[in-house]
Amino acid sequence: MGGKEPLLLPLDADLTSYYASFSVHDKEFSFRFFNLPHPSEDGRSSLKDVKMTCDPENRQLLAGFDDILQHRLKECQDLPSFVLELQDILDDISFAHVKLSLPSPNFYRRVIQEIDSIGWNNLAHVGADLTQLKFRIFDHAGREHIIEVALAVNYPKVEPKATADMPCVVDFGWDEGATLKTLLHHYEEAILQYQDFWTIMEDLDKTFWIMEPENPCRSDTFRRIALGGHCSLSVTIDPLAPRSIPECRFFGSDATITPIRSKLTSNIYKWNKAKLLTENLIEILDIVFPLPEVNAQDDISVSCGICYTFRLPDNDPTNKSFGKEGSIPDRACDNGNCGRPFHTDCLVEWMRTISTTRQSFDVLFGECPYCSHPMAVKLRRA
Structure with missing residues (x-):
C-alpha cells in the first residue's frame, strides 16, 4: 500500500x-x-x-x-x-x-535544451522525469527566489504551471514560441516590482515584535505587531505601494487601544512616504514598541488567560490547517486594570459553563474570568 x-x-x-x-x-x-x-x-x-x-x-x-x-x-x-x-x-x-503519463523523448530533448539556455547553475532542483523543476533567481538585494515549474507531458502545447513566494500572482502569459526562459523573465520583472515591499517587511520584522505570522513568507502582506499591555496592531501593506498608509486594525481592551487609535487618527497627516513603515508608526503612534528580544520574557502577557497557550491547534478536520497551530488570542478584557487576552473559542467555552451568562442572538454576555468586568463575545458561525 x-x-x-x-x-x-x-x-x-x-x-x-x-x-x-x-x-x-x-x-x-x-x-x-x-x-x-x-x-x-x-x-x-x-x-x-x-x-x-x-x-x-x-x-x-x-x-x-x-x-x-x-x-x-x-x-x-x-x-x-x-x-x-x-x-x-x-x-x-x-x-x-x-x-x-510518461513524457516522450522529444519532451526530454526540448526541456534539456531550454535548461541549457537558462543555465544549469540557475536550476535549484529537477525531478526524475523533468516535469518538476525549481529555478533560482537573485534580486538586487541578494534575496534568493525559488520559482517552481510543473510541466505537462505534452509541453509546450500545454503551458507550464509556475508558483513562487510572491505577494501577487504573476501572469506570465503563454504565447506560441514561449519558453522556460520567457517564463523566468516574467518572474524577474515581477520580483523587481516588489523590492521596496520586501525591504519594508524585513525592516518591520527586525524592528518590532511580530506576533503573526509566526514564520513570515515573502507572500505575506500583513504583520501583527505587539504594542504591550496585552494589545497589538495588525497592518496590511499594499505590495505595489508599500510606503502608503497601511490598513490598520487594533486588538486589545478599549481602555488601552482607544488612546493609541486616537493618536493614529490625529497624527496621520505626519505620514511620510519617504520614510520606512517602522519610522512612521513610531512617530505617529508615539509609543514605545516592545522589542523582538523581549519575546521570551513577555510570553505570559500574550498567552490566553483561560488555556494559558498562545496558539490554539486547529481541530477542524475539514480545514487544510488541521492538526497545525491556529488562532492566537484575539479578545481582551476592557478593564484597563486587567486587559487579559483570550482566544475567542476559549472565552465562549468558558462563558457557557457560567450560570450567569446571558445570550442574545449570537452574542454571549458574561464576565472576565479574572476581574469579573462585563464582557461580550460573538459566537462564530458554523
Missing part, C-alpha cells in the same frame, strides 16, 4: 457520518461518508446505503470505478475495512496513471 494508516473521525454524535483521510504516493485524499448503519445484533452490517462524497479531482480519478465501489460497500461489514480497500484501489489507479 502506498500510504500510512487512514484517519477516521466522526462528524456527528450518532456516529452515522465520518471524515476519512489518507495518503497514497505522497498525495492526500479525503472523503466523507454518510448514512452509516448502527451495528446489528449479530455484529454484522452492510454499507450498501452509505453515501460517499469527495472533491471533484478525486471524483474524476475514480470515474469508471462506481460499480466496484458499490460492490465493495455491500461486501464490507465496517467502514475501516472499506476505507483500507479504497486506499488500495487509489494506489493501483495512481500507479497505472503514472505509467501511462
Whole structure:
C-alpha cells in the first residue's frame, strides 16, 4: 500500500457520518461518508446505503470505478475495512496513471535544451522525469527566489504551471514560441516590482515584535505587531505601494487601544512616504514598541488567560490547517486594570459553563474570568 494508516473521525454524535483521510504516493485524499448503519445484533452490517462524497479531482480519478465501489460497500461489514480497500484501489489507479503519463523523448530533448539556455547553475532542483523543476533567481538585494515549474507531458502545447513566494500572482502569459526562459523573465520583472515591499517587511520584522505570522513568507502582506499591555496592531501593506498608509486594525481592551487609535487618527497627516513603515508608526503612534528580544520574557502577557497557550491547534478536520497551530488570542478584557487576552473559542467555552451568562442572538454576555468586568463575545458561525 502506498500510504500510512487512514484517519477516521466522526462528524456527528450518532456516529452515522465520518471524515476519512489518507495518503497514497505522497498525495492526500479525503472523503466523507454518510448514512452509516448502527451495528446489528449479530455484529454484522452492510454499507450498501452509505453515501460517499469527495472533491471533484478525486471524483474524476475514480470515474469508471462506481460499480466496484458499490460492490465493495455491500461486501464490507465496517467502514475501516472499506476505507483500507479504497486506499488500495487509489494506489493501483495512481500507479497505472503514472505509467501511462510518461513524457516522450522529444519532451526530454526540448526541456534539456531550454535548461541549457537558462543555465544549469540557475536550476535549484529537477525531478526524475523533468516535469518538476525549481529555478533560482537573485534580486538586487541578494534575496534568493525559488520559482517552481510543473510541466505537462505534452509541453509546450500545454503551458507550464509556475508558483513562487510572491505577494501577487504573476501572469506570465503563454504565447506560441514561449519558453522556460520567457517564463523566468516574467518572474524577474515581477520580483523587481516588489523590492521596496520586501525591504519594508524585513525592516518591520527586525524592528518590532511580530506576533503573526509566526514564520513570515515573502507572500505575506500583513504583520501583527505587539504594542504591550496585552494589545497589538495588525497592518496590511499594499505590495505595489508599500510606503502608503497601511490598513490598520487594533486588538486589545478599549481602555488601552482607544488612546493609541486616537493618536493614529490625529497624527496621520505626519505620514511620510519617504520614510520606512517602522519610522512612521513610531512617530505617529508615539509609543514605545516592545522589542523582538523581549519575546521570551513577555510570553505570559500574550498567552490566553483561560488555556494559558498562545496558539490554539486547529481541530477542524475539514480545514487544510488541521492538526497545525491556529488562532492566537484575539479578545481582551476592557478593564484597563486587567486587559487579559483570550482566544475567542476559549472565552465562549468558558462563558457557557457560567450560570450567569446571558445570550442574545449570537452574542454571549458574561464576565472576565479574572476581574469579573462585563464582557461580550460573538459566537462564530458554523
